[in-house]
Amino acid sequence: MSEALASNHCIVIGASHAGSQLAVHLRKSGWTGKITLIGDEPQLPYHRPPLSKAVMSGEKSAEQILLRPEQMYQAQNIDLRLNTRVAAILPQEKRVQLTTGESLAYDKLALCTGARPIHLPLGDGLDGVCYLRTLADVEAIRARLDQVADVVVIGAGYIGLEAAAVLRKLGKQVTVLERESRVLKRVTGEQMSDFFARLHEQHGVQLRCNAEVVAINGRGQVDSVSCADGRTIKAQMVIVGVGVVPETSLAESAELRIENGIYVDEHSRTSDPDIFAAGDCTSHPSELYQRRVRLESVQNANDQSRVAAANICGGTEVYHVTPWFWSDQYDVKLQSVGLCHGYDEVQTDGAPDTAVEEGMVVKYYREGKLIAADCINRARDFMAIKKEMV
Structure with a gap:
């Protein structure tokens, strides 16, 4: 310059x-x-x-x-x-x-x-309805936890599932409500969705897919969440994580x-x-x-x-990188590379039943080309695939 x-x-x-x-x-x-x-x-x-x-x-x-x-x-x-x-x-x-x-x-x-965060037009003004994007949001959640036994998490994306895992570790009764047919549907394939659904259920999370939330109830303080199918789940806290x-x-x-x-x-x-x-x-x-x-x-x-x-500063650099992401839930580290949207072929190394101990890799292809991969507790494979896709 x-x-x-x-x-x-x-x-x-x-x-x-x-x-x-x-x-x-x-x-x-x-x-x-x-x-x-x-x-x-x-x-x-x-x-x-x-x-x-x-x-x-x-x-x-x-x-x-x-x-x-x-x-x-x-x-x-x-x-x-x-x-x-x-x-x-x-x-x-x-x-x-x-x-x-x-x-x-x-x-x-x-x-x-x-x-x-996408704001739900439900539960406005009720104490205990929380979003999770900023440090202030998390501090507000932590300040209420001692008075909370039952938590409903709305949304089974990364944020919702990570929050559910932490809350279960803290001894809370957790119900996750997801309007889609499977968890993590926006970001991963069916095998990974099935794996994480089982993982959370094994840790005691009540997981409900195809669940349309129609009301967050309470007088001053949230006390329950109602779904379109008539079911009502009690909650002293609701964490909304339906995307941004x-x-x-x-x-x-x-x-x-x-x-x-x-x-x-x-x-x-x-x-x-x-x-x-x-x-x-x-x-x-x-x-x-x-x-x-x-x-x-x-x-x-x-x-x-x-x-x-x-x-x-006057340069002409081009932004060309392969996207990658990660998520930690319980004893599982998910590392993902690429975007799997539009895949037409899947290759799997490892089995869901042993993925926590031995790891698992799911590769996604479109027209024979590798476009993405999800790695469970397989850091070395993740690094190799990431280099391959650059």
Whole structure:
């Protein structure tokens, strides 16, 4: 970067994985101007995956999941503004308006606004109805646990099942309600769904698929959940985990292109050449799958933010990586690589009955090409497959 750009200002909106990484990578990529990192939570940027596992169980504290210590941001001359909300982006003026009324000028802007939980239009105002996305959410859950015996988890995706596993370890009676015909249907094949369903049932979770929730009941405090089939399940706590949607409101008001998230090209640039984006809020072109994809993962947030930072600094890096994910439930580590949507062939190594002790690998193919794999307690196989798919 030329010395003439040393006075330039880059604002990063969103201080989670993508935003924090992007700010740090700007310095590594040669940005010598001002960097302002804006986050709407009061805490320093932190790891989100442990929230539904180690933090909810009490094994880790808020301080133990920080991405970086505060001194690092100071050392990198990153102006970190926490508990701060952006009211609007004014691209024509190249300014960001804060809810406090303050206005900040930028030369380059990066949107790392993430995603927000899908809110059910049920149980509003009832104490004990919880969502699980932020540290504050988990702290609210933990604060109630001593008074709770029965928990209903709505949604059998990664977050819901991870929460169910922790709650069972804590001795709670747990019922998981899933509207789809199987658990993890959006992200994996039938064999893995069957495996995790059995795993949770073996640990005492009451699992109900094809369950349409129609009411969350109570007077002031939640006391039960009602389903469309007439069944009512008692609960002193309900955790809703039915997915997330990309946080695109600022981008939309700035008239940026939206397509299943903030539309970015292969360089992580939005429809405005001076605005970039990274993380859960974006959709990007995938060379591997020959279509646009939106990924909700730490891997995507970290890797895409690095590419965005390099290109903000004048580079021409292309975002081309194989997505991967993980989930910890009981004594099982699931490591997944790729996206299995549209598979027409499955190959399995290992058996569900012995997967916990001996591991299991399920590979997904489409038209003879390997497109994804799920690995249960098989870290070495996961690494090998990930290299194969690059």
